[in-house]
Amino acid sequence: MQNSDFVEVDIRELIFLLLRKWYILLICLILSTGVAFLVTKYYLKPIYRAETTLFLGKEKDKIGALSLLDLQVNSQLVVDYREILKSRLVAENIQSKLGVDIKTFQNNVDVMTVKDSRIFKISYDDSDPKLACNVVNELGTIIMQLASDIIEVKNVKVIDTAKIPTDPIKPNKKMNVALAGLLGLILGVSIIYLMEFIDHTFKKPEEVERKLDLNVIGTIPTFEGGKRGKKKAKDNKVLEEEYLKNLITTNNPKAAASEAFRELRTNLQYKSVDKDMKVLIVTSPSLGDGKTVTTVNMAITLAQSGKKVLVIDADLRKPKVHSYFGLKNNEGLTNILANDKEIKKINVLQKEGIANLYILTSGPIPPNPSEILSSSKMKMIVEQLKADYDIIFIDTPPVGQVTDAAILSTIADGSIIVLASGQTRIEMAKRAKKALESINASIIGTVLTKIDNRSAYYQYYRYE
Numbered sequence: 001m002q003n004s005d006f007v008e009v010d011i012r013e014l015i016f017l018l019l020r021k022w023y024i025l026l027i028c029l030i031l032s033t034g035v036a037f038l039v040t041k042y043y044l045k046p047i048y049r050a051e052t053t054l055f056l057g058k059e060k061d062k063i064g065a066l067s068l069l070d071l072q073v074n075s076q077l078v079v080d081y082r083e084i085l086k087s088r089l090v091a092e093n094i095q096s097k098l099g100v101d102i103k104t105f106q107n108n109v110d111v112m113t114v115k116d117s118r119i120f121k122i123s124y125d126d127s128d129p130k131l132a133c134n135v136v137n138e139l140g141t142i143i144m145q146l147a148s149d150i151i152e153v154k155n156v157k158v159i160d161t162a163k164i165p166t167d168p169i170k171p172n173k174k175m176n177v178a179l180a181g182l183l184g185l186i187l188g189v190s191i192i193y194l195m196e197f198i199d200h201t202f203k204k205p206e207e208v209e210r211k212l213d214l215n216v217i218g219t220i221p222t223f224e225g226g227k228r229g230k231k232k233a234k235d236n237k238v239l240e241e242e243y244l245k246n247l248i249t250t251n252n253p254k255a256a257a258s259e260a261f262r263e264l265r266t267n268l269q270y271k272s273v274d275k276d277m278k279v280l281i282v283t284s285p286s287l288g289d290g291k292t293v294t295t296v297n298m299a300i301t302l303a304q305s306g307k308k309v310l311v312i313d314a315d316l317r318k319p320k321v322h323s324y325f326g327l328k329n330n331e332g333l334t335n336i337l338a339n340d341k342e343i344k345k346i347n348v349l350q351k352e353g354i355a356n357l358y359i360l361t362s363g364p365i366p367p368n369p370s371e372i373l374s375s376s377k378m379k380m381i382v383e384q385l386k387a388d389y390d391i392i393f394i395d396t397p398p399v400g401q402v403t404d405a406a407i408l409s410t411i412a413d414g415s416i417i418v419l420a421s422g423q424t425r426i427e428m429a430k431r432a433k434k435a436l437e438s439i440n441a442s443i444i445g446t447v448l449t450k451i452d453n454r455s456a457y458y459q460y461y462r463y464e
Helices: 011-020 022-043 068-085 088-098 102-109 129-151 173-198 204-214 235-243 257-273 289-302 321-325 333-338 367-375 378-387 404-409 426-437
Strands: 048-056 109-115 119-128 156-158 216-221 278-281 309-313 357-360 391-397 416-419 443-451
Touching: 011 022, 011 088, 011 173, 011 309, 022 173, 048 129, 068 088, 068 109, 068 129, 068 333, 088 102, 088 129, 102 109, 119 129, 129 156, 204 216, 204 426, 204 443, 216 257, 235 321, 257 289, 257 443, 278 289, 278 404, 289 309, 289 357, 289 391, 289 416, 309 321, 321 357, 333 367, 333 378, 367 404, 378 391, 404 426, 416 426, 426 443
Parallel strands: 216 443, 278 391, 278 416, 309 357, 309 391, 416 443
Antiparallel strands: 048 119, 048 156, 109 119
């Protein structure tokens, strides 16, 4: 068995997992206790116990103090009485007088001794408290008669006759609800861990490195941003504001996510020491993994460090770069590729307030994205732009769904795969990696986004 077959278990992660899924525990607790309460109150019949107390005295023909042997004999007699009371003879007697089924009677009658004494009790349980009382009192009379007839002793006396019980001995509502609550919590924990076990998504960097055999060059926690991948606002102004919220590196430079993007910038700079990496494509296995948000924030942090950065929106199917920067997308990359316009005639846009950062939007969405991206003109454009910028980020469609990213990787110095914690399926990520490797693309690493900043892993990286 290889090392990759072992799963590392982090107790803190297990605890944080329960905290993240607390609502499942709450639902299971409420359902289990609610059902237990309703079943106990309205379905289960209350059972009442009636008791009579008897005294095993000393025979009249014996004088003097009781010896140890006398106590042992009396103790043995109590055992005899128990067996007599459970006998068919007594059961038939009770059935004829009170109408109690023989088997039911034998299951519900009992004889209990009081330790180190000659006192014993006869009890009977029934859903009818009056019947339970009548059965026990009848048994007291029967046991005195049978003791005389069978065992030939007349030393049994009734101390307390049974009274009709008012409080049931079961079901115990409090105990039932408490046990149901405990079982509900156990069920909730089991469901959470089962969901985690069958959830084939990445949760932490170690899983990415183990499953994909790729370095994780950045880990980005969740942050307060727009409704990416969710239902979008209908009002255009509100929608623009939602997109702009995702520029966390400018909106809140001290946030944990901003620090994570700066750490990613440092890792990229180290990667470029041994190999010149001026053109990087950013892709993901599937929609909603956070590739465009990662692209724009990476570009901002590099621009803030003094690098002249260009972001090219090559996602010609669902372009979003212009939306995140609040720019118009009247013309852009497709105008250069589809028409014979020179690049100098296309305005490369700038985001106001961010120096050194330039954006080439996608332009109108073409009917044949793959064909125009694979053209020789696309390669020529990138080569021309390399002379004017320190680093170029190319945002592409998900490589796990279309071939655009794989096509562009052939003209890039490296590829970055963006994965979303708890969202990107491992199978899709493997497919994306295979698609890039099949054309000998240089994958410089992965970025794991949307990490829960309450998790045990990310506690080390908080910066707020």
